[in-house]
Amino acid sequence: QTQSHIRHSAELKLSNTTSTKVLIIGAGISGLEAARLLEQNGIETIVLEAQNRTGGRVYSRGSKHGFMLDMGARYIHGTRGSIPSGFLTNPLWDYTQEVNIPLCTTGDHDFLGLYPPSDKFTLANVQSWYDEYLTFVREETRFASLPNSSFAYYIDLFSQQKNFTSDQRDVLYDLTFFIIADREGAELEAIDAKSYLDITSINYGEEPVICDTGFMTITNHLAKGRKDIRLKQIVSKVNYTNTLIDVWTTDGQVYRADYVLITVSLGVLKSNTIEFYPSLPQWKLNAINRIGFGYYEKIYLLWEQPWWNFTNFYFFRPAPINSTGLRFWVSANKWNGVPSLMCTFSGKTISLLKWKENENMIVQEIQDSIQKMFPQIAIPTPTEIYMSNWNEDVYFRGSYSFISIDQKLDDPLRLSEPVENRLLFAGEATSSDNYGYSHGALLTARREVTRLLYVYNLLPKQNITTSESTKTTSTNTFLLVTFLSFQLLILELG
Numbered sequence: 001q002t003q004s005h006i007r008h009s010a011e012l013k014l015s016n017t018t019s020t021k022v023l024i025i026g027a028g029i030s031g032l033e034a035a036r037l038l039e040q041n042g043i044e045t046i047v048l049e050a051q052n053r054t055g056g057r058v059y060s061r062g063s064k065h066g067f068m069l070d071m072g073a074r075y076i077h078g079t080r081g082s083i084p085s086g087f088l089t090n091p092l093w094d095y096t097q098e099v100n101i102p103l104c105t106t107g108d109h110d111f112l113g114l115y116p117p118s119d120k121f122t123l124a125n126v127q128s129w130y131d132e133y134l135t136f137v138r139e140e141t142r143f144a145s146l147p148n149s150s151f152a153y154y155i156d157l158f159s160q161q162k163n164f165t166s167d168q169r170d171v172l173y174d175l176t177f178f179i180i181a182d183r184e185g186a187e188l189e190a191i192d193a194k195s196y197l198d199i200t201s202i203n204y205g206e207e208p209v210i211c212d213t214g215f216m217t218i219t220n221h222l223a224k225g226r227k228d229i230r231l232k233q234i235v236s237k238v239n240y241t242n243t244l245i246d247v248w249t250t251d252g253q254v255y256r257a258d259y260v261l262i263t264v265s266l267g268v269l270k271s272n273t274i275e276f277y278p279s280l281p282q283w284k285l286n287a288i289n290r291i292g293f294g295y296y297e298k299i300y301l302l303w304e305q306p307w308w309n310f311t312n313f314y315f316f317r318p319a320p321i322n323s324t325g326l327r328f329w330v331s332a333n334k335w336n337g338v339p340s341l342m343c344t345f346s347g348k349t350i351s352l353l354k355w356k357e358n359e360n361m362i363v364q365e366i367q368d369s370i371q372k373m374f375p376q377i378a379i380p381t382p383t384e385i386y387m388s389n390w391n392e393d394v395y396f397r398g399s400y401s402f403i404s405i406d407q408k409l410d411d412p413l414r415l416s417e418p419v420e421n422r423l424l425f426a427g428e429a430t431s432s433d434n435y436g437y438s439h440g441a442l443l444t445a446r447r448e449v450t451r452l453l454y455v456y457n458l459l460p461k462q463n464i465t466t467s468e469s470t471k472t473t474s475t476n477t478f479l480l481v482t483f484l485s486f487q488l489l490i491l492e493l494g
């Protein structure tokens, strides 16, 4: 029935059908990296991208004066790996070195304290409770078995054991939210404590930013000169069998491919806006449902003149704002001399609030909060305001994945597992260890290209030995090593 459905659909639109070996859906960092590697290895590829730009969740926009604001990814999380120059090196940092992209360090974080300030506890008090709490969670989760438990659960357990007052419990909650949940884009109630602590033990070192030209310099570099990227092609339907795949776009185009690599966000997969025929298998749908997808938005406020002491780097205010319940923290930007504040908001509240519609109210709340932080200064109105809107954008529907308490340990593996050996999946959420990060997304592209080249044998034989490009050779070495890990995995499973 599936075969005839495909034949029928393609016959209907034969004049609109384009064929290719590998079709990639999405031109974010994973789609672009996959296209680059496939092209390097002589594989015919087309990339379909819904928007009129590449980069996906990597998006830098200019302010009026040309200052680059990263609305999505901003930090390269680590300049070297736990094992320097080993495979744990952040591959994005390697790129910046390869194409000489200048980086700025973010320097020492000079925290100004807790806001609203408390006359009962100092930051040092709360920091020491936090350290003790984290040790407690590590001990409690060491041999934890199901059901999974959240960070919020352990805050209550810890507070009970310490006989904390509700104020003490709340202030510990706020600091933990700021340190853990804010980065994950999720509530402390939603994040699985054990899995989070196990995975984030990899340390990549320093975390620089690309201040002058923005993070998008990397994806622009990957997209440069590519003729195989088709913009404004919104995929609506994927019909697959174990021999070929037809992909439909909303403007009636049909793309026929031997293999399709899907790199759209987990938020898009959860929304069911792309129809699969036949439906994706239940084990894949379960993983899509169970893995967490967070909310994380940024607002940049810019001023002509700085009104704060430029020697201080970060202020933060993890406590919720009264009327919206949004928690946020702000960082003062000083590395390129532009007086700006980046405020980040995360968690479920964003998904409930009409973010854009409430822009004026939100900006007013930020101003009120900052005013409370600095009562001695009359804070001027910002001259420019820029907001992200990942949550309401139908091509993302959130920010990035996190380990939810509903999740099973192998769900990211299930998300990455191909269907019918034709339909492949990449993108940050399919990464078991670097989920949420742009380098995680990039590595998943390498994983899937490895699968195509070496497991599905797409690599033309002569390419292995005759490639003269050092870049191709070194990338192929990487791919070969990934291939060997596939083999080890198969042996282990076998």
Ligand SMILES: Cc1cc2nc3c(=O)[nH]c(=O)nc-3n(C[C@H](O)[C@H](O)[C@H](O)COP(=O)(O)OP(=O)(O)OC[C@H]3O[C@@H](n4cnc5c(N)ncnc54)[C@H](O)[C@@H]3O)c2cc1C
Residues within 6 Å of the ligand: 025, 026, 027, 028, 029, 030, 031, 048, 049, 050, 051, 054, 055, 056, 057, 058, 071, 072, 073, 074, 075, 076, 077, 233, 234, 235, 236, 263, 264, 265, 268, 274, 296, 297, 298, 388, 390, 394, 395, 396, 398, 399, 400, 426, 427, 428, 429, 436, 437, 438, 439, 441
């Ligand atoms: C606010 C924010 C801050 C972040 N900060 C950092 C950071 O500091 N450091 C870091 O390393 N990472 C950060 N990240 C995460 C990082 O941006 C992502 O992990 C990474 O960019 C994801 O890349 P991807 O290729 O997996 O997916 P995406 O970038 O989402 O690419 C998927 C592409 O698919 C397209 N698409 C969607 N639907 C369709 C359709 N129907 N048809 C065709 N195309 C479609 C989308 O338009 C998109 O271009 C941040 C993310 C956000 C949102």
